[in-house]
Amino acid sequence: MLKRNNSPKSFKLTLTVLTIISSLWLTSAFFYSHVDKARAAVKNAGVLEISYPGPGPLFAIDNATPGMNEPRTVTVKNNGSKAHSLSIATQGSLGALAAETIIETRNTSDNSLIWSKKLTEIAAFSDSTIIVPSIGHGATKQIDIIAILPTSLDNSYQNTSTLVFDFIVGNESSDENEEDENTDDGGGGGTTDVIERITNDGDTDGETTDSTNNDTDGDADSGGENSTDTEPELTAAVGGGTEGPILRAGRGAVVGQELADDPVDTIKIADFPQGEVLGIGADNGEVLGVSCAINPWWWILLLILAVVLLIYGFFVRHRDRLWKYVPPIIASLVTYLVYLIINKDCCTSSIWCKYFWLIDLLILITYSITVSLFKIKEKKLVEDKVSLPSTTV
Numbered sequence: 001m002l003k004r005n006n007s008p009k010s011f012k013l014t015l016t017v018l019t020i021i022s023s024l025w026l027t028s029a030f031f032y033s034h035v036d037k038a039r040a041a042v043k044n045a046g047v048l049e050i051s052y053p054g055p056g057p058l059f060a061i062d063n064a065t066p067g068m069n070e071p072r073t074v075t076v077k078n079n080g081s082k083a084h085s086l087s088i089a090t091q092g093s094l095g096a097l098a099a100e101t102i103i104e105t106r107n108t109s110d111n112s113l114i115w116s117k118k119l120t121e122i123a124a125f126s127d128s129t130i131i132v133p134s135i136g137h138g139a140t141k142q143i144d145i146i147a148i149l150p151t152s153l154d155n156s157y158q159n160t161s162t163l164v165f166d167f168i169v170g171n172e173s174s175d176e177n178e179e180d181e182n183t184d185d186g187g188g189g190g191t192t193d194v195i196e197r198i199t200n201d202g203d204t205d206g207e208t209t210d211s212t213n214n215d216t217d218g219d220a221d222s223g224g225e226n227s228t229d230t231e232p233e234l235t236a237a238v239g240g241g242t243e244g245p246i247l248r249a250g251r252g253a254v255v256g257q258e259l260a261d262d263p264v265d266t267i268k269i270a271d272f273p274q275g276e277v278l279g280i281g282a283d284n285g286e287v288l289g290v291s292c293a294i295n296p297w298w299w300i301l302l303l304i305l306a307v308v309l310l311i312y313g314f315f316v317r318h319r320d321r322l323w324k325y326v327p328p329i330i331a332s333l334v335t336y337l338v339y340l341i342i343n344k345d346c347c348t349s350s351i352w353c354k355y356f357w358l359i360d361l362l363i364l365i366t367y368s369i370t371v372s373l374f375k376i377k378e379k380k381l382v383e384d385k386v387s388l389p390s391t392t393v
Contacts, residue, residue: 047080
């Protein structure tokens with residue numbers, strides 16, 4: 001009589017192994033998706049002291065995926081003797097995703113919505129969009145600025161890094177002047193707001209020049225020194241008489257990284273104390289954009305795993321459990337580790353990317369079932385052979 005295999009015990013062992021493996025997968029996936037850094041930065045825009053998670057740019061996201069919701073809490077303290085507003089403006093080229101990106105501003109205290117606009121709807125400097133109409137002297141206000149990419153984008157903008165923008169924050173030009181604004185610190189009291197677009201190839205890092213071509217000191221964040229050797233050509237200048245609300249002018253600098261490698265598109269700010277740039281620079285890898293795609297190697301990798309396991313299962317169908325299950329489990333883990341190492345630009349809307357671990361696990365389960373079917377079929381063939389009636393010649 002043939003010896004029957006203890007199938008319930010085999011099933012329990014297989015289930016236990018698969019449970020352990022799936023738990024490891026889920027733990028690693030959670031770990032990789034919840035890595036964050038604790039950072040802090042404090043910037044001054046005139047009498048407004050602005051702090052936010054830093055250091056560096058306010059937004060520095062290297063892979064913005066559909067469904068992204070990135071909040072940044074900005075704390076603003078008014079160190080002046082008068083009430084001041086808080087306004088925001090964009091600067092520079094915004095890229096192809098600007099029309100799809102939503103910026104929300106909310107009161108941190110109660111999460112109430114102040115406004116929600118597409119990035120293209122926020123005023124470009126020298127105009128501005130008001131966030132808080134008035135912050136009393138000595139008062140502190142916390143605002144959440146949230147960058148959102150709708151889930152409906154799916155994979156429309158994959159393989160691109162197209163959203164690059166700078167935020168300028170400050171107070172409105174209509175605010176009452178501080179009594180000490182026209183001091184020897186370079187403040188212009190709203191009379192010398194000039195944007196310089198550098199068009200020559202000279203070394204202009206850290207240099208600023210006012211509208212009368214007198215050299216002025218750049219802010220510490222620009223990292224430069226005064227120089228009289230280079231006089232950049234001004235191709236765009238915005239004066240204090242510009243129509244519409246403008247951010248108060250004076251001395252300041254770019255906060256974050258400047259677009260330093262392209263002399264034509266480099267933007268610097270001269271005499272700008274009440275508004276600083278809280279943004280990102282395209283030449284430093286700090287790009288808010290989608291840089292991912294449904295790469296064919298994802299499903300090819302899974303297909304190779306499935307074929308290899310099927311062939312392997314056929315050849316080891318007569319071996320013990322150690323040979324049947326340990327190598328396939330290792331192969332499945334290696335496949336997932338390769339995916340984690342190579343996959344740095346995963347779009348959450350892609351099923352191959354979001355559920356890669358699950359598909360990998362299903363292939364392993366299918367292999368286990370297939371090997372069991374191989375064995376059951378062979379046992380049935382043996383039983384049928386044994387039960388055939390014998391004949392005597």
